Amino acid sequence: MRCSSPRRKSVFSHGPFRVPYRVYGEGEDIICLNGIQQSMAMWFSFVQHFEKKYRITLFDFPYQGNNNNNNGSLNLSLDEQVSILKSLIEELGIEKSTICSASWGGVVALLFAVHFPDFVDRLILASIGMRPNAFMKDTILEGINADESDRERMAKIIINRFGGNLPEKIKLQITKQFKSMSGKRLKAFCEHGLSIVSAGPLNARVPLSQVEKNTVIIYGENDKIIDYADVEDLAFRMSDCTIKTIPSVGHFLHLEDKSIFGVYEEILEQNRIRDSISF
Template sequence: MKATTELLTIGEHRVHVELYQQPSNKESIIMVNGALATTASFTNCVKYLHNDLNVILFDLPFAGQSKPHNPAGGIITKDDEVNILLALIDHFQPDSLLSVSWGGYAAMMALAQSPASIKRAVLASFSTQLNEPMLNYIHGARHNIEIGDVKTAANLLNDEVGKYLPRLLKYVNYRHLSRLDKQELAQVCFHIEQILSLDATDYEQLLGDINIPTLFVNGELDEYTTPEDVREAAHYMQHCAFETVPNTGHFLDMEHHKARAAMEEILRGFLTPDERKYKAA
């Protein structure tokens, strides 16, 4: 299915938006990319959800198809990300939200402000804890970027967080990351510093302010955002549930066919009006 596109002005930024719409769909979902990812990262999700949900994708100003429309550059902070996300929610009025990886933090910040249209959310490959493998990875990535060894940083992503990706997607990751310009690399380093500055109190307050059914989905083999670590969220949230995708790492439905099928079943069961099997509790 081909998307229609829009270019929205939000504050000082221009934001590229892709819309996958069907006249018969009663609800819609907005999807929030992980760090430096683009709308392309949701290709599988669009394929198995667009017949039941209108899908809204967007690129942040420094990434993908938004980048050419923001020539002034500059760092995008988490507050900027949240303001952009809230503006898009206000504009399109989606019923649900799906975030992946570190897009989950901006998603949580937005959800904590209780946007009226959002009735349920999925946070995939996210954890409220920075465990030892994640800390080792982000410190290594920061070091390689700071010394100008971007190719080693790209290989580190594939060898660590992306270790279960098929060879073709590892190549795509490497090509994308090894070609980042100075603005994008500065954004990566700023993003890492933001991650390292967070503590348990930041997460506890955000989680406590989220009052809609929220599903956490993590890969069984993911050492960086583990299914065990994310269950801490249950101590602070009234309406949350957890799903684990078997034999799968951090990149979930991008890793292999069975992971894709499992993610489709999980997401359709939680998000789609006709197949909704349970309420998060």
């Protein structure tokens, strides 16, 4: 089943970058943030499940998905990503939203919540912790040291290391993405991987004690690249954060098992009840 046609589909400019976005459904606002080298397509099944209750905005940061028509640096900083998210919200006139994120997108969401709390209702962060574990670091280094011309092997390193539970269709998409990646984009991907390895814990990038919004972290118990202790450490450093641990899934959560949308539904409904009581 495909998600419906978007109510709005357009592109806005942010400095040298062009940012494509799509808006689905009607209701309270949800903005979805992709992980590294992911695209808005990863959220289509989410849209299918929730577009009847919520207005959902998907977008690709520069050099995500098919968003290659840009003149800016491929090495997009965290602050630039936060600024692009702010521009998107202004473009759409969104007053306040729930931000749902995957992996690196959660880092963007947290820093955005620090800088622009008035635009954030709550955060639902999938697959995020204080730091990548040793297994993740080894995977990044193995991928970087692989022969650049052997893109299929680079893709297989990622798939075999922590994407084993993904459907075959998505595994093929990952392989295709690596094969079609330009040399410059591949270099930027590798440099970002190195920055993750060398940057230290998340609180070196984000002042976590300043995140005051209600936050839920969704963690797959079979996540091979984030240790649960580091998820607990992250939650402990914020004033209003809980963890939902999902059995039998790994880092890619709803891409591995769509039943996880029931967990999202529970979180969103609890927040709606909480908001109705607070008035």
